[in-house]
Each structure stands twice: as C-alpha cells, then as structure tokens.
Amino acid sequence: DAGVIQSPRHEVTEMGQEVTLRCKPISGHNSLFWYRQTMMRGLELLIYFNNNVPIDDSGMPEDRFSAKMPNASFSTLKIQPSEPRDSAVYFCASKLQGAGNQPQHFGDGTRLSIL
C-alpha cells in the first residue's frame, strides 16, 4: 500500500519567495496533519483537517503560512513570503479518524531551506 506521499523532498529557495509543499494522504484516511520539525522545537503541529475541513490552525506560526485541502487526496502548505527562520523539515501525516484511537502515518517530509 502506498504511504503518505510528500513533494518535493527537498526545496531550496531565496527569502521572499513563495513555497508550496504538497501531500497525498493514505487512501481512506480522513484526517490530515501538517508538522514542522526543527532541532530546537522538535515536532510541532501546525494544522490539521478532518474530512477536508481545517479544525485547528493554532500552530500556524504566522499569517505567512496557509494550508488547504481541496479534496480527500490532496493538501498543500504554503509559505508566502518565506523567511530563513522557516527552514525546517515539514511532515504531513494522515490517520483514520472516528474508528477508536488510531496511529498517525507520516510521510518522509520536505526539507526546506530558505536562503
């Protein structure tokens, strides 16, 4: 079975540019999560969706960050304009919500470097 698929795997861009990260969750999963991982702050939850609807975006650091989930098989995380402090590894995870406690399944992440 295909796992969570993220693209691109690596992104290097200059400060001020728009960055778009993409995620395809596991088929049949109805919850999707975006995390950011840094050495200093560990794994931080940015936002999550249930049935394509954003439920909690309190972890989104600033208005420069936005996320969408137009359908059950695709989500984007956008940073505009990007800044060097946004450099991190961004993970997408999905799970089946509403079937008892279920694990989240992570993609392999996007390593973002803002110069």
Place this chain on the structure above:
Amino acid sequence: GENVEQHPSTLSVQEGDSAVIKCTYSDSASNYFPWYKQELGKGPQLIIDIRSNVGEKKDQRIAVTLNKTAKHFSLHITETQPEDSAVYFCAAATYGQNFVFGPGTRLSVLP
C-alpha cells in the same frame, strides 16, 4: 493541556544489550500511547502502540509498558542491533484529540 516528557535525550548501548526509554504524561484522560522510530532522512514510523486498557504489549524484541496510576510508559528494546539506531518519539493522546509528542531520544547501538 497534555505535556509529555521523555528521558533520556540520548542513549548509547552495546549491541546485544537492552535499551529503555521512559515517558511521562500529564493528562489522566490520555488513553493512547504510540511509539515512533525516525531514521535519518525519513519520517517517524510507528513501531508499537498501547491503549490504556492494557498494561503491557510486546512485539518481538520491542515491548511497551504502561502505568496509568503513575502516568508513565516505557519502551523496551531487547537484543539491540545496529539498525535500531534512530530517534525514538513517544506520544500521548485522548480519543478524538491530537497526539502530543515527547522531545525524542537518540539511540545509538554500538557494534
């Protein structure tokens, strides 16, 4: 809200020895405790989980124990191998709520 602490932050063991990583949580309503292994350049992968209605679960060389009264749970890896070297994360969750992750433990298995 929930707070998860994890110790130690780094752990080195000789190949063949056992490794134990401990986590504590603050919210007594938490009832699901997964453990993840993250290898270099990869996302966290679930290795074992335990629900609050059991005290111990084992899968080959990996076991997890849960003490609800003390609000702590532990990961035990026996007969460690070099491929066990990774960062391990614990997490706690209440049904319908998000996971709260610990800060991670970097395990090094020395040949």
